[in-house]
């Protein structure tokens with residue numbers, strides 16, 4: 001019973017950590033557009049003071065992806081760092097850019113779910 005309580009506390013602490021994490025910022029710019037499709041470059045920037053080894057990015061809404069690159073699929077609408085990035089991590093003060101093509105005129109909404117140091 002006591003053990004369960006401890007693990008619950010730890011899990012809760014981890015969650016709070018995740019939700020308060022603002023070290024990774026996301027910005028995107030449109031790079032192309034044609035006949036109901038738009039291309040976007042998404043830059044994730046490590047603004048923190050630690051190297052980020054991996055992170056999960058969730059496409060929350062407005063995501064009609066046709067193609068995505070430089071991010072690996074985790075599960076439906078969830079992506080994480082590609083293999084080459086995981087090897088050394090995303091150092092603080094650096095950024096990684098990935099791209100996608102949406103069958104949409106507007107950008108998808110992304111959220112950072114899980115940041116691993």
Ligand SMILES: *[C@@H]1O[C@H](CO)[C@@H](O)[C@H](O)[C@H]1NC(C)=O
Nearest residue numbers: 047048049050091092093094
């Ligand atoms: C990275 O973090 C270290 C502290 O851990 C800090 O000294 C350094 O200035 C940071 N670098 C950048 C580019 O933010």
Ligand SMILES: CC(=O)N[C@H]1CO[C@H](CO)[C@@H](O)[C@@H]1O
Nearest residue numbers: 036037062064103104105106
């Ligand atoms: C222009 C176009 O075809 N885009 C589609 C992509 O996603 C949006 C969602 O907001 C749809 O409304 C568009 O039809």
